[in-house]
Structures are given as C-alpha cells and as structure tokens.
Amino acid sequence: MQYETVDFGKGLTLPCIQLDLTGSTDTPARRELKAQIYHLVDTKGGLLIRNTGIKDTRPYGEFLASIEFSHHSYVGGTSPRTEMGSGVYTATELPPSVTLHSHQEMSYLDTIPDYVSFYCELPPNNGQKTNLFIDMRKFTANLPNELKSRYRGRRARLQRTLKSSEHGAFSQGEKSWQEALGTGDQQEAALIAQERGWELTWKDDDSLVILQEPARFFRTHLIHGELWCTQAMLINPVTYRRDAVRDGRLADVEKLDQVRAKVPDTINQMFLENGNSIPDTDVECWYDLMLEMETHFALEQGEVIILDNMLVAHGRGAFEGPREMFAALGNRDSGESTMGAN
Numbered sequence: 001m002q003y004e005t006v007d008f009g010k011g012l013t014l015p016c017i018q019l020d021l022t023g024s025t026d027t028p029a030r031r032e033l034k035a036q037i038y039h040l041v042d043t044k045g046g047l048l049i050r051n052t053g054i055k056d057t058r059p060y061g062e063f064l065a066s067i068e069f070s071h072h073s074y075v076g077g078t079s080p081r082t083e084m085g086s087g088v089y090t091a092t093e094l095p096p097s098v099t100l101h102s103h104q105e106m107s108y109l110d111t112i113p114d115y116v117s118f119y120c121e122l123p124p125n126n127g128q129k130t131n132l133f134i135d136m137r138k139f140t141a142n143l144p145n146e147l148k149s150r151y152r153g154r155r156a157r158l159q160r161t162l163k164s165s166e167h168g169a170f171s172q173g174e175k176s177w178q179e180a181l182g183t184g185d186q187q188e189a190a191l192i193a194q195e196r197g198w199e200l201t202w203k204d205d206d207s208l209v210i211l212q213e214p215a216r217f218f219r220t221h222l223i224h225g226e227l228w229c230t231q232a233m234l235i236n237p238v239t240y241r242r243d244a245v246r247d248g249r250l251a252d253v254e255k256l257d258q259v260r261a262k263v264p265d266t267i268n269q270m271f272l273e274n275g276n277s278i279p280d281t282d283v284e285c286w287y288d289l290m291l292e293m294e295t296h297f298a299l300e301q302g303e304v305i306i307l308d309n310m311l312v313a314h315g316r317g318a319f320e321g322p323r324e325m326f327a328a329l330g331n332r333d334s335g336e337s338t339m340g341a342n
C-alpha cells in the first residue's frame with residue numbers, strides 16, 4: 001500500500017493514507033484493504049486515514065465493520081463513555097479541564113483490546129492539540145533498567161470504589177458501579193466479577209469496592225516483543241496530584257490531599273499483588289518520562305486513526321470549547337487477543 005509517513009513529534013511517526021469512506025463498504029477492494037491496514041498497524045504501530053469525507057459516526061462504524069474490526073467489550077472500563085451503536089463510543093466524557101495522560105487502553109485488566117481507533121467529528125477550536133500519543137517501544141526502551149527489572153513478571157490490581165447511581169449526586173466524569181458493570185443487578189454483577197476474577201465488597205451506602213484481576217506490567221507483542229503495558233502508575237494518587245497541579249485544578253489538589261490523609265483506601269489506584277502500594281518514587285520516575293515522551297497532536301475533522309494498543313499509547317489533553325471525538329476498541333481477526341500470552 002502506498003502511504004506517506006506523518007511525524008507526530010517526540011519520535012513517533014505513523015503511516016498515513018487518504019481514503020474516501022463515504023462510498024459503498026461492501027467491495028472486494030475494501031476487503032483487500034483490510035489485510036493491508038492491519039499489516040501496517042501491527043508493524044508500524046498505527047495508521048492515520050485522512051480525507052475520509054465522513055461527518056458522523058454511522059459511516060465510521062460501517063467502515064470499521066467493512067474491515068471486520070472485531071469489537072472488544074468495554075465492560076470493566078474506567079472512563080465514562082456513551083455507546084453510539086455498532087461498537088462506537090464517545091472517546092471520553094471526562095471534564096475538559098482534566099488531562100488524561102497517554103495509556104494503553106484497558107491495561108489495568110489482564111486482557112486488553114489489540115486495537116483502538118478514533119474518529120474526529122469536531123476538532124476543538126484554535127488548533128488545540130488534544131490527542132496525546134506515546135511510542136511505547138521507545139518508552140519501554142527509555143525506562144530505567146533497574147525499574148524494569150523490579151516489575152518484570154509482576155502484576156498489579158486495580159481497586160476502585162464506585163458509588164451507586166441511585167445514591168447521591170455524581171461529580172462529572174465519575175462512573176457508578178451500574179455503569180461500570182453494565183448491570184444494576186447485584187447478583188448479575190457478582191457473576192460478571194466471578195468470571196473475571198474480581199472481588200466485590202458492597203458497602204452500607206450501596207457503593208461497591210472492586211478489586212480487579214492481577215494485570216501484567218509487561219506484555220509480549222506478537223511482532224515487537226516485550227513492552228511496558230500497564231496503567232499501574234497512571235491510576236495512582238501521585239499522578240492524580242501532579243496532573244491536578246499541572247491542569248491548575250487547585251480545588252482537586254486540596255480535596256485529594258484531604259482524602260489521602262483521612263481515607264487513602266477510597267482513592268482508586270492499582271496495588272501490587274501483595275497489597276502494597278507502588279512506591280511514590282517509581283510513579284514519579286514513570287511520570288517524568290511519560291511527560292517527556294508524550295506528543296500533542298490535533299486530529300482534523302473526519303480523520304480516523306487506528307492504533308495498535310500496545311505499540312502506541314493515547315490520551316486526551318485538557319481543552320476549552322466544543323470537541324467531538326469517538327472511539328472503538330477491537331481485536332485481531334480470530335476474536336482472541338494474540339498479545340495475551342506472556
């Protein structure tokens with residue numbers, strides 16, 4: 001396939017093609033294209049598709065279906081999202097003032113989607129660069145060897161405290177347990193948890209503490225080998241605090257400090273399998289490198305990007321004004337993640 005190479009900054013380059021996605025999707029050409037698209041994504045880390053001509057989520061969903069993008073469920077996902085149909089979701093409904101740093105999708109779980117795709121319906125105004133990316137091959141290479149050696153072969157578990165949608169007001173961007181588990185029925189929730197190796201603890205106020213299954217720090221990519229692939233440092237109070245300071249959310253800094261002093265266990269975070277916290281110095285080290293390597297990019301109206309979820313991390317910068325971005329999560333053809341095995 002003919003493509004140009006786009007420089008995203010900070011050492012990340014990805015192939016880019018021009019492709020009209022407004023026409024018929026059921027053509028032999030589209031099926032031929034499918035193999036070429038996934039080959040590029042698997043080897044180069046992603047593919048940017050420009051001049052698609054699409055203006056809403058329907059043709060985006062149809063395009064993904066035409067290349068047999070095998071949708072991955074978002075059950076257990078942490079980000080507030082709305083499903084638009086055909087496996088397409090709002091990218092995130094976190095408040096615009098909050099930065100969501102680059103991460104490999106759902107890597108707080110042990111099974112992750114192989115691919116993540118975004119469609120930009122309405123870019124933020126004034127060229128605000130809200131699409132954040134990191135080349136994770138370079139990031140893994142740049143992590144200190146000493147830190148890598150301590151986390152190789154280890155796992156961390158995400159502990160979340162989720163309120164009930166039936167109690168109390170929700171702050172924007174906070175998920176209820178009903179939303180997170182996709183059910184309002186406690187017995188059904190228990191079954192979902194059992195299948196996934198999660199431990200549930202119901203509190204008197206109908207809030208729920210979920211301790212999710214141990215998830216690996218390193219995973220093996222089928223072409224590129226061992227990669228750092230976890231949100232263990234992202235979902236951590238040290239990161240929340242540094243983000244809040246950088247975003248200028250001083251009320252959040254104060255609230256976080258109070259909660260950390262009084263009831264630290266209620267802060268959502270990833271713990272090591274033995275129940276210990278991740279040392280603050282390791283989180284600081286990860287954070288500094290993440291900031292150094294994270295590039296800021298602006299997808300334009302109608303553009304679609306497909307990323308290999310292990311090779312390129314994605315995030316969203318804080319912004320002002322309107323912005324419409326949609327996402328889909330996918331697996332390789334077989335329906336099984338080929339990146340699962342270590």
Ligand SMILES: [Fe+2]
Binds near residue numbers: 104106
């Ligand atoms: Fe994400």
